[in-house]
Amino acid sequence: MAEAGRVVAGTAGGIRLLAPGAGTRPLADRVKQAVFGVLEPDLPGAAILDLFAGSGAAGIEALSRGAVRAVFVERDPGAVRVIGENLARAGVAERARVVRRDVLRYLLDASDPSDPLGAWPFDVVVVDPPYVERALREAVLARLGQAGSGPDIAAVRPGGRVVVTHFWKEPPPERAGLLASERTRRFGETAVAFYRREDA
Secondary structure (H helix, E strand, O other), X not given: OOEEEEOOOOOOOOOEXXXXXXXXXXXXXXXXXXXXXXXXXXXXXXXXXXXXXXXXXXXXXXXXXXXXXXEEEEOOHHHHHHHHHHHHHHOOHHHEEEEEOOHHHHHHOOOOOOOOOOOOOEEEEEEOOOOOOHHHHHHHHHHHOOOOEOOEOOOEEEEEEEEEEEEOOOOOOOXXXXXXXXXXXXXXXXXXXXXXXXXX
8 A cells, every 4th residue: 555654753653654545645744743733732632634634744743742643534445444544554543533524514514513523613624625716725725714603613613723725826816714824835846834723
């Protein structure tokens, strides 16, 4: 089976992760290293949401670096199996919840507050959609940028971070509801946009 690189740092540092298959686009180790270098101060004790999770590499990196829990959302059954294997390899499965579901449908449904691992809101959200699905990316960002009221729970806590990977020539918007872009980093064809949720 193909590999999705390694866990860069933390308790699982150096562990090799599996990739679901040739059709996936795992984050390169150098991109992970740069992204989590920026996120490092936010990770201890954090709740993580890994959307379009693929191999689960982003959420596992966060758990390795001190996040207390992570939810992985992925609709492909093969990828869901690989995430489970990677969580076991990294020794962090007991702090993770894997949800096999369409990402937008997951975000449009309120979380179950009785589930301590899967409860909203999150401190850090990683969004790594297929680059060709720009409309889906914008819809996901719009939902993440909502304040939340009544049954519509906010997915991102005030002050929380959202990280979006994209093709460098097709950047996401500067703002999406309460999400405001802080910076963008480019790595070849891939770019990463960092957002912070402002208080309502």
